[in-house]
Amino acid sequence: MDACTSKPATRRPILPQRDPERTRGAILAAATAEFSAKGLDGARVDEIAHRSGVNKRMIYHYFGDKEGLYLAALEASYAAIRTAELGLRLSDLDPIDGMRTLVRFTWDYFIAHPEFLSLLGTENLHRAANLKKLHRIRELHSPLIGMLSDLVARGVKQKVFRKAVDPMQLYISIAALGFFYLSNRHTLSTIFGQDLNAPAALSERGDHIVEVVLGYLRA
Secondary structure, eight states: OOGGGSOOOOOOOOOOTTOHHHHHHHHHHHHHHHHHHHHHHHOOHHHHHHHHTOOHHHHHHHHSSHHHHHHHHHHHHHHHHHHHHHTTOGGGSOHHHHHHHHHHHHHHHHHHOHHHHHHHHHHHHTTTTTGGGOTTHHHHHHHHHHHHHHHHHHHHHTTSBOSOOOHHHHHHHHHHHHHHHHHSHHHHHHHHTSOTTSHHHHHHHHHHHHHHHHHHHBO
């Protein structure tokens, strides 16, 4: 074939670098996928650049180094779930419906965002060494505890919830009931001879978590 008529080599698309917000978002999405799949030590900036379609130099420009990029991805993951929780508008719901909504949302969010659970696993392996560097982490969680405190207080006032409920302990229990199941579903499936990852099993587990939490709260 004549060289003049040969097809040009295919190149992967490069995002416009004049849109900082879009570029930064693409990098964070790629970084979250890479870190959740390989952990902090195993992740490679070259692969993140390839996933995002962004020049490697731009990654260093926005985030400094791999650790800075990991911290940004970690903070963005926490911010995403906390922002989604605020969107539930729990203050507009009665205490029981509000608690049911929050518990089910937490379970469904964990299922839909396995990368979030992976990042949590990575951080626990590192004893939260990186999480401690995020100055906003407590600020991000304050609204969650505030929402839970409001739900519990309104439930106690209406005499549908028991007294002396610690909102922090309550949230840890809600998260733990889902996190343990999802983190161990493969071994548990083998032990009990059931596919605990099947849609019906996941739905059943979600209902169970709701009933366990409401049963504990019931006055």
